Amino acid sequence: MFTTVLVANRGEIARRIFRTARSLGLSTVAVHSTAEARMPFVDEADAAVELPGNTPGETYLRAELIVEAAVRAGADAVHPGYGFLSENAGFAQAVIDAGLTWIGPPVDAISSMGSKIEAKKLMAAAGVPVLAELTPAEVSADDLPVLVKASAGGGGRGMRVVTELADLPGEIDAASAEALSAFGDGTVFCERYLAAGRHIEVQIMADQHGTIWAVGERECSIQRRHQKVVEEAPSPLVERIPSMRSSLFDAARKAAAAIGYVGAGTVEFLADDAGNFYFLEMNTRLQVEHPVTEETTGLDLVELQLAVAAGERLPADPPPTIGHAIEVRLYAEDPLNDWQPQTGTLHRFEVPLGMRVDSGVEDGSEVTPYYDAMLAKVIAAGSDRRAVARRLAAALEQAKIHGVGTNRELLAWILRHPAFVAGDTDTAFFDKHGVGVRTDDAVVRVSALAAALADAAGREAPVRVPSGWRNLPSQPQRKSYRVGEVVHEVAYRMTRDGLVADGNVRLVESAPERVVLEVDGVRRSFDVAAYDGLTCVDSSLGSVALSPVERFTDPARQVAAGSLVAPMPGTVIRVGVQIGDKVTQGQPLLWLEAMKMEHTIAAPVDGVVGELTVEAGQQVEVGAVLAVVGEEA
Known part of the structure; x- marks a missing residue:
């Protein structure tokens, strides 16, 4: 049995693996880039080794540096997490050659699934349904639309949808260039594109003694740029078509058996509403969305990975799936502005109790441009799917996330959308329904007023006379805030009769961090947090991030x-x-x-x-x- 595990990864998945390793009495080692020396996952490890540089190509994709770090730190096992080198057969072999335990599938299994082109041929031979592969040269107008995919890809990289034959050469070149940059392999292929398919995947777990589990299915149909946003277990589609589950599980076990699979993995399928499904790919690693399977089975999939790597046997059958779990990926991005990533200091990160939060960040963490934009996964579980979605949406709305823009409003909107509540989701969800709604201007205005009053309360202490107070009517106090490209000006006066501002607003109390207003006869509290160049206001109306506008431009x-x-x-x-x-x-x-x-x-x-x-x-x-x-x- 190994005693010390190095995690060849970063962020939330490194913290997740450390958590289980500690519970089993194992020591842990982190590797980190220069930019991430003070991130939470580094501090939580028993030992850490810096990989000089910042970009993935300089750090987390350098197999030789990671193996050297493991040997130097005294680790005797390596867990790859997901992404980066987790599905790199050469890295797995290098770990084994160094005399370390590889916590993952056999090298040959990784190699056989590493090329999507070869993987589809293997799966077809094993009796797993597949979509026919098209070479770019043979695509005709009758085949459109087609999906250009990177053979070595994942996470939506090197993927393009083509609806016009004339666009195909350019999209192939672009997909190939992106795949080469991301994976070191520019090989691409085409397949028929199902614009409104359902993305269904089966979690598998196999030991070294021939036992193969199909541990429930997940649905991951809501995606942006071919990357998952919301995941749940079990799948609403599979629940509706009872015979589909056994067929899916049988296909997933066949896929695992065909390549002699060992460890945790996921077999992904694209399905239609009738229950027909086709093999997409096999991820020879732990998935980002593994928590929903854990929450509905009671399993610790990381613990099982460690046990299987140590040669232990699985029981004959996995536990049954009970209840429902939903996971959302909280990204630092702006969905209303072409999903632009957001960077900066995360001043505050607080999600209400009752949720499982697998996070790579905490208060004060720096969000850099070098890595994936995901800050955390927020997961809710319970006996009823609709109730779980409602609780998760409320938790997102009540969360305090200051300093970096995120997609949390979009996530809450999805969870409350009638189509999602009905289980009517597919990969074209955003094409059909858009990407949510902007914060109402009335909410921004009253939040800006609360921010201005909190600012005034902070500046007037310990003076007893409120800022801007006049014995006789005079000019109002003015303060401007920017939200996106829009500037909102706040104008108010403090008189002997109280607050005078636009609308039916009465000031109940104000302090630097909390303002209570009565708006149209309804009392609401506004929590205000001021940072350098940013003021965040949280209330039951929603969260608003305001940038104070300076009176004079530099x-x-x-x-x-x-x-x-x-x-x-x-x-x-x-x-x-x-x-x-x-x-x-x-x-x-x-x-x-x-x-x-x-x-x-x-x-x-x-x-x-x-x-x-x-x-x-x-x-x-x-x-x-x-x-x-x-x-x-």
Whole structure:
């Protein structure tokens, strides 16, 4: 039995594995990039080794550095987590060659599933239903729409939907380039695209003695950019078609047996509403969404991984699935702005009690542009699916998340959406229903008023006379806040009769961190937290992040008209124009990569590229001027 486990990963999955390892009396070792030296997962390990650098290519994707770190720290086992090198057969072999225990499947099993093209051939031979593979050269108009996929891919990288035959060559080139950057392999293939399919997966667990479990199924149909957002167990579709579960489990066990699988893995399928399903891929690792299976079976899947790696036997049958569990992925991103990643200091991170929170962050954590945008997974479980969804939505709405924009409003909106409540979800959910609603202007206005009153209360102490108080009517106090691109101005006066402001608002009490207002006869409390350049207001109406607008603009912060500025820190991966080129509004000019996602920077107006300040491979900070498009001279 091994005694010390190095986790070749970061963030929430590293913390998750450490938690189980500690409960079993095992020592733990973390590896970390330079940028993450003070992250929670590093502090929680018994020992830590720095991998010099910041980007994944410099750190978490360097197999030789991780194996060296394990040997140096005295680890005798390596757990890969998910992502990074978790499905890299070469890394698994390097761990074994170093005399360490690999907590994962056999190297041959990883290799056989590492190529989606070869995996589909193996599965077809094993009797598992598959979608026919199309080589790019043989795709015709009758085959459209098709999905271009990276053979070595995952997480939506190297994936493109093509609806016009003329677009196919360009999309293949783009998908291949992205796959090469992400996985070191630019091989792509095509398959028929089911625009409104259901993404169903089966958790498997197999030991070294021939026992293979199918440990329940999960549904992960709600996705953005082919990446999962909401996951649940069991699947509403499978629940509705009872015969489907046994067929799914049988196919998943066949898939595992065909490659001599050992350990935890997931067999993913694409299904239609009639219950027909087709093999997508097999993830030879622990899945991000494994908590919903744990919450409905009582299993600790990480503990089982460790036991199987140590040679222990599984019981003949897995426990039954009881109740329902839903997991949402809390991302640092802006869904209303093309899912743009958000970076910065997470000043506060607090989710109400009663939820399972698997998180890589805490108060004060720095969210960098180098890694995936997921901050945490929030999971609720119970006996009734609708009640679970309702509780989880309420917890998200009540959470206090300050400093970094997230998708939590979108997640709560999904959980309350009639289609989700009815179990009517598929991979086209956002195409059908949009991406939620913006915060109501009335909520922003009253929250901004609360922020202004809290600010005034903080500045007036210990003076007894309120800020802005006048014995006779005078000019109102004014303060402006920015939400996105919109500026909201607050105007109010404090008189001998109390607060005078727009609307039917009465001030009950105010303090620097809490304001109580009566709005249209309804009393509400507003918790106010002020940080440098940011004020966060939480109430039963929702959470609002406000940026105070300075009265005088620093000239150094002004940029020329027509400037394209970086919306986030990232790396310029491609430049599509040169100085002097004529461009049209909306034309893609540059491409940025940040948080494992590719983002297009387009021309704001028709004109000519007058300045170009960056080149491919260059790192840029948020707000940096990338190019300037001006009128033709």
